[in-house]
Amino acid sequence: MSSSASQNTSSPMLGLSSAVTEAESFKLGAGPAEARRTWMIACGATGGVAAAAVAIPFLGSMAPSEKARSAGAPVEVDIGDIPVGGVKIVEWRGKPVWIVRRTPEMLESLAKADGQLADPGSNRTDYPTPDYAKNQHRSIKPEFLVAVGICTHLGCSPVSAFTTGAASGIAPDWPGGFFCPCHGSTFDMAGRVYANKPAPDNLEVPRHMFLTDASILIGKDEQGEA
Numbered sequence: 001m002s003s004s005a006s007q008n009t010s011s012p013m014l015g016l017s018s019a020v021t022e023a024e025s026f027k028l029g030a031g032p033a034e035a036r037r038t039w040m041i042a043c044g045a046t047g048g049v050a051a052a053a054v055a056i057p058f059l060g061s062m063a064p065s066e067k068a069r070s071a072g073a074p075v076e077v078d079i080g081d082i083p084v085g086g087v088k089i090v091e092w093r094g095k096p097v098w099i100v101r102r103t104p105e106m107l108e109s110l111a112k113a114d115g116q117l118a119d120p121g122s123n124r125t126d127y128p129t130p131d132y133a134k135n136q137h138r139s140i141k142p143e144f145l146v147a148v149g150i151c152t153h154l155g156c157s158p159v160s161a162f163t164t165g166a167a168s169g170i171a172p173d174w175p176g177g178f179f180c181p182c183h184g185s186t187f188d189m190a191g192r193v194y195a196n197k198p199a200p201d202n203l204e205v206p207r208h209m210f211l212t213d214a215s216i217l218i219g220k221d222e223q224g225e226a
Contacts (some may be wrong), residue, residue: 080214092218095134100145106189110136113188122195138190147191148204154220156182
């Protein structure tokens with residue numbers, strides 16, 4: 001973790017280019033209902049206490065127009081400005097989508113987690129994973145994870161928990177990943193849920209494809225739109 005990342009301050013992701021720390025919820029839900037949004041914000045407040053407080057660089061972007069979002073149109077995202085170990089958050093169909101640029105250490109942790117996961121191969125069908133993401137890193141390119149930031153249990157908003165070990169506040173041997181403070185579900189750095197947790201499935205990987213080395217399209221791939 002770089003010193004500049006650890007000096008980031010926490011702020012709610014409610015506007016353009018706002019930054020959040022790993023101890024904060026993404027505060028965006030899967031539906032437009034105000035009650036759902038209020039519930040997820042409450043979960044995020046809990047996460048501020050439960051998760052470790054070491055800052056991770058996050059980049060928020062709400063560039064697509066309101067009309068495009070409401071129609072569920074695919075969203076083109078510039079990923080060239082995401083630092084290694086950082087995350088960009090964009091909105092697609094009212095959902096927060098995380099684009100995580102993983103470090104070599106984050107990728108190395110995935111093999112070690114296989115035996116502790118509920119669905120390491122992403123074979124369950126309730127949240128179907130595209131074939132090109134049915135691999136250990138759950139992505140087209142190992143470095144970049146694209147996942148919907150909504151817990152598969154009750155739709156809460158997980159928080160990042162990239163700090164490893166006891167400093168994470170989760171477990172002495174925590175390898176880094178994501179934590180849902182509402183009911184305690186944990187996910188590895190590929191969004192795969194650990195066994196015996198409330199969340200029944202891995203985090204959703206939306207259809208997406210690379211347009212260039214520095215841009216992706218969320219909501220559409222070579223087979224068509226989601």
